[in-house]
Amino acid sequence: MSEPLSKIPSGFRYYSAREAQARRFVETTSMNVFAGWSYEEIVTPTVDYYSLFEQGMGETEAQRSFRLVDVDGRLLAFRPDVTTSIARAAETLFAKRARPLRLCYSATVFRQHTQSKADWRRELTQIGCELLGKNTTAGDMEILAIATELLQRLQLNRSFVITLSDAEIFSGIVENLGLDAKARDELRRLVDIRALSELELFLNSYTTAEESAAFANLIQLSGRSEIFARARQVITNTRSRAALDRLESLWRIIESLGYSSNFEIDLGDVSRLDYYTGLTFKIYVGGLGVRLGSGGRYDHLTGKFGRDEPAVGFVVELDALAELLAKEEQSNLSNQTENVLVSSGVDDACTVFQKALKLRAANRQVRIDGEGT
């Protein structure tokens, strides 16, 4: 028995009318912002070797991809992310180009298995940019400024929050406590789900009850500049301290730019730690139950394809953004001129097209209506 042709595979869908318009609007607006910061567009292959993504994203993430076998028996995958492919290009195609490299993209990615049930899509469009070859706070700030401008330009009628942390804070703590891989994963899990009492219990076997409680308290809440003083009382190892200093100098720039109402420090953000090596951030928008985007510094990714090179970037989910915008009735999703009428049913085809061509030459919108045509 064959499936009816009306059925669409789960996780895929059509977009039309206002939704399609919203998607185009998000894409155009974002690409214009990237261009405004001198980012060059890059189009990566839709299908690539599975091993590339396994190296770049780690096994767990890569295994979510749609996989297929090439004619020579090698495993291929529909790209589950874009960053990995960009990192490889940076060390191969663009190896000799002057640094920093500024690259941006808008591309569909595919996942056979979704990460959570709230995220049903198996075809997603990601919009993002990567800054390669710049290992400075200014580089981190550039990415955050672009993300902020992008959200502002979309005129979302809702508040957004970007939460900041640094992967080295957690790594320093793990090193300091002398945790093995299994204990590290457990600590990461407890911090990630903010299971504070369990976290305290867990830490009690490695450090004093006082320190455990202070640490649990620290990751409980996000906050602003006051977080740094509190964090330094609890976290004393050199590695984490250096990360805190770095984060604080970034925070000072954010404050001086007047951005701080949209930013928060969240030391409990410990996701994807194998990938990130410095700044990490997440983007949340009011009215959206899921994360809108994320980013950070990943200085060791390019090393898998050539040499280690500092890199920082971010990605936002076009689908979620467009969905929000399409729902906001007052938002203007088009840069089009006024809707101009075109033809009437009484004209013959020749006249109709003469009129239409004239209007098009003036860049007006036309729509050919009428029975006769």
Add this chain to the structure above:
Amino acid sequence: MAQLTIAIPKGRLEAETLDLFAAAGLCLPAHRDPRQLACLDESGETRFIFVKPSDVPVYVEHGIADCGVVGRDVLFESEADLLQPLSLEIGACRIAVAAPAELPENGHSMLRVATKYPRIASRYFGERGQPVEIIQLSGSVELAPVLGLADCIVDLVETGRTLRENGLKVTEVIAASAAQLVVNRASYQLKATVIAKLISALKGVVRLRAVARASRP
């Protein structure tokens, strides 16, 4: 408009949960129609929605509810991606394997397991390398071994009475379960102040109750 939406599980945990929230300062109106599926608290700042326990993680993960209360059994089974900041210490019970007699120490033969928790069961036996056939049921799981549908069951055990009545006993405890406060990841950041207030109020109540329990002779 309500600042916060909280999903409350109907049934086993409902009364205890509402009691806990009331002690934390979130009271439902005295004359609530029990058939009403959503209602505001007295201050009008919090909306409670009443849903099936297994649907709590779904509402919270989608961000329709900002927070929810759910048993760890349901949470483990759902594998939902949620924050779990506080154990509420109510509805304590165990997720356990129960069988008519001691399970034979035979790792080679296929064990038939009847359960409402297929994921928990398959993870538990999988870790032990025990091959199992999971038979998913939606209720009266205790009947399965009695009638020969399964060799054993994986189920929630509170007092053990139902098990005894069906001639079963707990052979292994998989995990302790209690009600857990869960929070949507985006809400946790976007409504940080209100949620922090809620967590700390609930934590206060949970602590007081623990102290009261400990001082009881």
